[in-house]
Amino acid sequence: MRYISTRDPNAVGLPFSDVLLTGLAPDGGLYVPQTYPQLSDELLDSWRGVLRDQGYAALAAEVLKLFIDDIPAPDIEALTRRAYTEEAFGDPEIVPVTRLGGSNVWLAHLSNGPTAAFKDMAMQLLGQFFDYELARRGGTLTVLGATSGDTGSAAEYAMLGKEHVRVVMLTPRGRMTEFQQAQMFSITDTHIANIAIDGVFDDCQDLVKTLNMDADFKATTHLGSVNSMNWGRLVAQVVYYIASYLRVTYSNDTEVTFAVPTGNFGNILAGHIAAEMGLPIRTLLLATNENNVLAEFFETGVYRPRGAAETLATSSPSMDISKASNFERFIFDLVGRDATRTADLFHTQLNEQGFFDLSETAEFEHLNERYGFVALASTHEDRIDTIREVFNDYQVLVDPHTADALGPALGFAGITDTPIIVIETALPVKFAATIEEAVGFTPPVPPRFATQLDGPRRVTDLPDDPDALKRWVTDWLSF
Numbered sequence: 001m002r003y004i005s006t007r008d009p010n011a012v013g014l015p016f017s018d019v020l021l022t023g024l025a026p027d028g029g030l031y032v033p034q035t036y037p038q039l040s041d042e043l044l045d046s047w048r049g050v051l052r053d054q055g056y057a058a059l060a061a062e063v064l065k066l067f068i069d070d071i072p073a074p075d076i077e078a079l080t081r082r083a084y085t086e087e088a089f090g091d092p093e094i095v096p097v098t099r100l101g102g103s104n105v106w107l108a109h110l111s112n113g114p115t116a117a118f119k120d121m122a123m124q125l126l127g128q129f130f131d132y133e134l135a136r137r138g139g140t141l142t143v144l145g146a147t148s149g150d151t152g153s154a155a156e157y158a159m160l161g162k163e164h165v166r167v168v169m170l171t172p173r174g175r176m177t178e179f180q181q182a183q184m185f186s187i188t189d190t191h192i193a194n195i196a197i198d199g200v201f202d203d204c205q206d207l208v209k210t211l212n213m214d215a216d217f218k219a220t221t222h223l224g225s226v227n228s229m230n231w232g233r234l235v236a237q238v239v240y241y242i243a244s245y246l247r248v249t250y251s252n253d254t255e256v257t258f259a260v261p262t263g264n265f266g267n268i269l270a271g272h273i274a275a276e277m278g279l280p281i282r283t284l285l286l287a288t289n290e291n292n293v294l295a296e297f298f299e300t301g302v303y304r305p306r307g308a309a310e311t312l313a314t315s316s317p318s319m320d321i322s323k324a325s326n327f328e329r330f331i332f333d334l335v336g337r338d339a340t341r342t343a344d345l346f347h348t349q350l351n352e353q354g355f356f357d358l359s360e361t362a363e364f365e366h367l368n369e370r371y372g373f374v375a376l377a378s379t380h381e382d383r384i385d386t387i388r389e390v391f392n393d394y395q396v397l398v399d400p401h402t403a404d405a406l407g408p409a410l411g412f413a414g415i416t417d418t419p420i421i422v423i424e425t426a427l428p429v430k431f432a433a434t435i436e437e438a439v440g441f442t443p444p445v446p447p448r449f450a451t452q453l454d455g456p457r458r459v460t461d462l463p464d465d466p467d468a469l470k471r472w473v474t475d476w477l478s479f
């Protein structure tokens, strides 16, 4: 299996371990597999047994082996076993799937990881693969990132105790929830540094860009990232689609619908890949909040990313994204894997006019029937209603991101005979204020998070100044 850039007309192939440690391709494109491996009926049936008898980690290894041929199979098995433990995920099933009462709607719980959000599913595995590959190559990596909450803490918990990795995470000072601050700043691993920048999230992101543009600094500090464009994160996510499918169905004759809260198009892209591999998915319900760039594209054929100023702060904040960084991978498939055309859309047209328009194309006309997407955007009121309704009807509490998908899923349940699997992406405790507004009480803090909330905080305050940050990082790494 080789990987190609979505913008490379020569389709030069790289092995998995090379694209693992790289974010973007040098031409600005994203890496995708040359072809999607295909699932036969026999394979899915045997995986049903693997999941039942050996568990989630064993299934993950089987799926990953289809995408990775430059890491020995026993090593892949060891890495997934270390990533997906009951200790880290608080549940022996790792991704338990539960049914909402007697309805046809199921919840796939991806929120049981160390930071109580679905990004742990990919990050925990990425941490294992990074450390393994760096040890194999004899290198180190300094992960420099900016976060407004979820991604940063998931990355830090994934890199805990990883010998070959350092993490420097920039956060906007005083702008994260109490829970998020406690999770990140309570970490005591000396390889992990939290910096509170005197600014907003965009200032933090600009600092990351500025430091990455300094070639000397980048080389001497071995700067890298674990951003959402990393292929390793996506392949980890394909596994939970397959596992939930196997848990909900008895045979491969049953088609299912997945309802997916998505922002960067990362969560749902993994569903698209699973469908392209032949997992029996009839519909992918794409759920966004008020930041509806994706829903707009699926409705109109026009993709128009927005700037920071046009991005709304909503009550499902991890989906407050106005430029879907993984969308290019889907469009590459949509236009028949034509790299020249993908580069024209995402490089030339987005840069020159700020949008592209596929509404008049045959590909867009056949999109829904070919790929099964149905896109819907929710509002704050929709989320509140869904959280309240589901609590009243089923005594189940969901977080606002999950509610963005669960609301449309409950509506869809009346018009489809397929089981609907809703991807649950966070624990309600992370978004206590919204839960309180919906149901009138604060969600209980699970015991394993309680100690974090009370512990001491380790964080360094720095001004919004690239030179001060460079000096600090250089000093820190020299210890």
Ligand SMILES: *Cc1c(COP(=O)(O)O)cnc(C)c1O
Binding pocket: 117, 118, 119, 150, 228, 261, 262, 263, 264, 265, 266, 267, 268, 318, 319, 401, 402, 425, 426
């Ligand atoms: C990141 C995140 C999402 C969206 O995932 P994408 O990869 O951006 O599609 C949804 N819910 C929660 C809680 C998240 O943290």
